[in-house]
Amino acid sequence: MIMLEDLFQSSTSLCLLVAIACLLVFHRVYSSFSSRDQKKAPPGPKPLPLLGNLLQVDLRRPDSSLVHLSKIYGPVFTVYLGQKKIVVLAGYRTVREALVNHAEEFGGREVTPILYDWNKGHGKPFNNSLPINYATSNVISAILFGKRFEYKDPVFQAMVGRDHETIRLIGTASILVYTVFPWLGPCLKNWRMLMKNVEANKEELKRIIVNLKETLDPDMCRCFVDAFLTRKLNLKRLANIVPMAIPHKTSRDVTFQGFFIKEGTAVFPLLTSVLRDENEWESPNSFNPSHFLDENGTFIRRDAFMPFSAGHRVCLGESLARMELFLFFSSLLQRFRFTPPPGVKEEELDLTPTMGFNLSPTPHELCAISRQ
Numbered sequence: 001m002i003m004l005e006d007l008f009q010s011s012t013s014l015c016l017l018v019a020i021a022c023l024l025v026f027h028r029v030y031s032s033f034s035s036r037d038q039k040k041a042p043p044g045p046k047p048l049p050l051l052g053n054l055l056q057v058d059l060r061r062p063d064s065s066l067v068h069l070s071k072i073y074g075p076v077f078t079v080y081l082g083q084k085k086i087v088v089l090a091g092y093r094t095v096r097e098a099l100v101n102h103a104e105e106f107g108g109r110e111v112t113p114i115l116y117d118w119n120k121g122h123g124k125p126f127n128n129s130l131p132i133n134y135a136t137s138n139v140i141s142a143i144l145f146g147k148r149f150e151y152k153d154p155v156f157q158a159m160v161g162r163d164h165e166t167i168r169l170i171g172t173a174s175i176l177v178y179t180v181f182p183w184l185g186p187c188l189k190n191w192r193m194l195m196k197n198v199e200a201n202k203e204e205l206k207r208i209i210v211n212l213k214e215t216l217d218p219d220m221c222r223c224f225v226d227a228f229l230t231r232k233l234n235l236k237r238l239a240n241i242v243p244m245a246i247p248h249k250t251s252r253d254v255t256f257q258g259f260f261i262k263e264g265t266a267v268f269p270l271l272t273s274v275l276r277d278e279n280e281w282e283s284p285n286s287f288n289p290s291h292f293l294d295e296n297g298t299f300i301r302r303d304a305f306m307p308f309s310a311g312h313r314v315c316l317g318e319s320l321a322r323m324e325l326f327l328f329f330s331s332l333l334q335r336f337r338f339t340p341p342p343g344v345k346e347e348e349l350d351l352t353p354t355m356g357f358n359l360s361p362t363p364h365e366l367c368a369i370s371r372q
């Protein structure tokens with residue numbers, strides 16, 4: 001397997017890289033001249049040749065860097081991740097206006113290289129992530145395959161483990177580098193690991209589906225796959241969450257908030273900036289349940305609460321996820337009180353999330369004390 005380091009050591013490859021870099025610089029300069037038409041493009045930081053604005057974006061938390069840039073360039077701005085031009089939408093009003101009022105224009109789905117590859121996851125302190133992953137995976141499995149797995153089943157453990165790892169890998173800096181320079185894929189360890197996981201899970205899924213096919217009874221629909229097999233349903237995409245939503249793409253030319261955005265431009269509706277919009281939330285950066293309560297303590301809906309996004313591309317699993325969240329949280333909290341492990345104070349807890357394809361809790365331990 002070619003390693004990135006080996007590539008740089010070989011002089012032929014180095015010449016090739018320099019030649020590609022020159023071509024890219026030429027292309028960049030040329031396209032910046034040729035695209036200087038009258039229409040006003042969204043502003044943004046000046047891109048460097050080849051790297052674009054990569055130096056201004058912290059690859060470990062790109063959403064936070066983009067929120068910061070929106071404070072300088074406004075709610076609609078352009079960044080270049082390498083050669084890739086992205087229009088970023090920030091703040092509740094702007095994201096909503098684009099995804100709801102201009103749903104058609106902003107409703108395309110940008111297929112990033114990694115998504116493309118994917119489609120061709122008072123007792124002893126314990127880490128609660130794994131059982132929650134197993135439980136939610138079993139909900140999906142019951143819907144899709146008509147069966148649930150035992151948590152001790154090694155095949156199930158391996159599948160959930162690989163999915164979890166895949167989601168983590170998608171958010172790593174080297175996969176963002178891959179998004180910008182897809183030709184580097186095979187040289188990146190994380191990309192190779194990710195592909196291995198995806199392939200291994202595909203094999204397992206194939207085994208389950210073959211088994212369902214062999215035992216298919218058209219008069220008895222056991223699950224979604226049976227419905228698919230019998231009625232030839234067309235299921236195309238399965239994805240997950242990211243704090244910038246999954247990249248969108250403009251389906252036609254659009255003039256938005258006075259700026260011209262060309263058809264086919266990648267767009268990030270920055271959900272972090274909506275869920276922490278200072279104009280919408282009284283204390284945007286803290287856990288504060290009274291955001292959702294009126295002066296009488298009654299629940300109120302807040303329009304800026306859009307973790308599932310909005311418009312044509314709104315999360316397909318929203319109602320399922322809402323039900324699961326309600327059932328899991330209410331049944332766990334009714335039965336248990338959760339505390340930090342002995343010796344750890346609440347104020348010492350680190351609530352910084354781990355960035356993957358989505359934001360998830362950093363590995364942690366807690367104690368569950370029975371309320372009975």
Ligand code: HEM
Binds near residue numbers: 271312318
């Ligand atoms: C708390 C849980 C969840 C959250 C916060 C969430 C959030 C999101 C977000 C932000 C998007 C991107 C929307 C956009 O691009 O504008 C999305 C897309 C999607 N989600 Fe979820 N999601 C959750 C659970 C689920 C579940 C359980 C499923 C499946 C059963 C699911 C299936 C999908 C699919 C298929 C898409 C792609 C929709 C499309 O491309 O048209 N999600 N989700």
